[in-house]
Amino acid sequence: MTNNSMMRHPMHLHGHYFRVVNQHGEYSPLKNVIDIMPMETDIIEFHANAEYGDWFFHCHILYHMMSGMGRIFTYNDSPPNPQIPEPGKALKKVYADDRRYYFSADIGLESNGSDGEMRLENTRNFAELEWWLGYNDESGYETEAHFGRYLDNMQFLSAYAGFDFRYHNAKEEEKNLFGQVNTQNKRAVACIGIIYVLPWFVESDLRLDHEGKLRLQFTREDIPLTSRLRLWGMWNTDFEYSIGSRYILTKYWSLSAHYDSDMGLGGGIALTY
Incomplete structure (x- = not known):
């Protein structure tokens, strides 16, 4: 074995x-x-x-x-x-x-807004809802809903389809890493994508929306520094990024803090279920 x-x-x-x-x-x-x-x-x-x-x-x-x-x-x-x-x-x-399907959730409530994820999955299929909600139009909001399937036995490779909605009121028009004008201010698109888990559990997510725009995103969650202190980070080719930390208080509750390129710096609490 x-x-x-x-x-x-x-x-x-x-x-x-x-x-x-x-x-x-x-x-x-x-x-x-x-x-x-x-x-x-x-x-x-x-x-x-x-x-x-x-x-x-x-x-x-x-x-x-x-x-x-x-x-x-x-x-x-x-x-x-x-x-x-x-x-x-x-x-x-x-x-x-x-x-069998099981439900999980990670919900943060901080001084700069709320972000989180809810997920229903088994060993082959998953459905997930993610959100980033600011307290004003400048911070804006974003939500993504995906339905996907793991393509290999190790769950390293998966494919998904879904929707992406986004609104900001203070972003200047910019180009992404691929030379395409991004839609950080306003976006309502259908998308498909592939996720592959790289070494060190870095999740790479390549997505294409129905307007022909590409986004490549790298995420690493739950980096353990101590038995209670965790770090995480995210960056994508739209030049969005965020870094954060969690200090575990109980099985479900943590103190949290993070900096987000859209929402700024904040701190608060997080629920993990």
Whole structure:
């Protein structure tokens, strides 16, 4: 088993102890859970000697298991299990766990305005709503709504379609990095885009709207400085940028501060759900 993610995965096999095959030979450890570190490869072996041959194998971190890290180990030539008269239907029920949708939200209320995101997704599809709301016409407002799909098993690559609305009252007409006149003052467009997660979890977002305008955006969220202090930043080819920080108070609440090229400097509180 190779863990090609950046998270540890304590993998558990029901109904068996297994031997971790390593350099210790006959003295290799016997376990029923093995904690596989990021980028680590482990080999296990076990005696397939139970009466029936279907056993659940899963990550012991609950939300990992509910996101799809649970599969069935099956013996070759195992007799039918009388307690499972319809094995195909039962297997679909098990694997339906990773198709469940869950809701998340990140909402900030600061002295320079409010920004946030709400998201509904499962392991394949997502719908998200983002907003940036100032307290006056100069700060303006912007909102984006997207519907998308992950295109690879690692969720590094996704495609989306959606809408983008924006209004500002004090921006001079400018050109973006691609030489196109941007629409920072007023925009109401449909768009399509591709998101790819770069090394260091930098999210690159290339978007094209129905007026033919391109935007490339780079975002990095949740940069840990300490167990409670986080940084984040964003820049795009319309020359918009923002940087900020969070200090975690509780599971849901944080103190927040950030500087935004449109909304200026502000501080306040943030809700993470």
